[in-house]
Amino acid sequence: MIGSCALKRFDSGDISGMEQRFRTQFINSITGFKSLNLVGTINKHGMTNLAVFSQVVHLGANPSLIGIIVRPDSVPRHTLANIAETGYFTLNHVLESFIRQAHQTSARYPEEVSEFTATGLNPLFSEVIEAPYVAESNIRIGLQWRETIPIPLNGTLLVIGEVVEVFLPGDCLGADGYVDLNEAGTITVAGLDAYHRTEKIVRLPYAKAENY
């Protein structure tokens, strides 16, 4: 039965005492389900890069800003270098049909191999930004780099872009601006590697104090 098993408590000592990979899985799991996007970039020599990201945040709608958390010493370091070179990156939702290819972009390929080539996903270029989109994706966001904010506590970076282009299935856009991700087939990730489809429960109206 959902949510019915007995709760177990972990304190600071339990957490710091966890074996490193166990703790990584554990801490990556507990924040909840996460956005799943492939980040597409290109360097000044035309070499494309594709990396799966689950740490994407909406920062504001006016201007339309989205941030991604990047760890400079990990596989996505090309993402960071390419954004610095061209000033552009794309976010591409993942569908059930290419989960394995999306996950596989997290492997450490040699310098000269693009994750597009390695996984068989296809780059798609638009007229307004240099970075490649993923042709197989149905919701694609083109971003222009605006700012990179260092997080000194652990050396990660918050890379912020402004939305300059969006592609999405027209039928999935509601009259109020809501985009039906479930209808669009977007999936979500838990932890480092657990992919989930969704089912809508309910949309709720804007909450007012007097209506309760």
Place this chain on the structure above:
Amino acid sequence: MIGSCALKRFDSGDISGMEQRFRTQFINSITGFKSLNLVGTINKHGMTNLAVFSQVVHLGANPSLIGIIVRPDSVPRHTLANIAETGYFTLNHVLESFIRQAHQTSARYPEEVSEFTATGLNPLFSEVIEAPYVAESNIRIGLQWRETIPIPLNGTLLVIGEVVEVFLPGDCLGADGYVDLNEAGTITVAGLDAYHRTEKIVRLPYAKAENY
């Protein structure tokens, strides 16, 4: 059919020309499914506060750092003030059984009304942190404030805490540290107000370049 409708394109001009509430829904939707947590805090006079958040990011596992994006001029301003006063906050996953109460915490209540009282959700205190947990929640994270990073582009803040306590259903914790959120009943949100349950598709092993 999922993901099969024709793609529609929006450029910068289309986006900046959107009616404000339409754009807010639109931009909040397109990043993908989001973590859904109730953030619990308390002020120095013992007044509790509870606010629903979808912008939660995992920043690192060693130390275990989690960040939340806060807009200082919006309803969660009490969250910010309380964290500054006590140095603690909690994250509490939302279950299907209390979606409406969770959503209702986004209403603008008078100073003297705690969202716990207003919604009927129950505060639960532990021995190690001052901030209240949500008793109805099955995955609860206690955080000690570490740093607040301003995002000058739009005046939002990234508030970072270190995980000092975790409660979760023991049966949902795997041998590798993975916490099965689907099994635990955790739900996810799309846009501002669309709540979804999930269904696991697959967990994939650590990706290696040579295995592809």
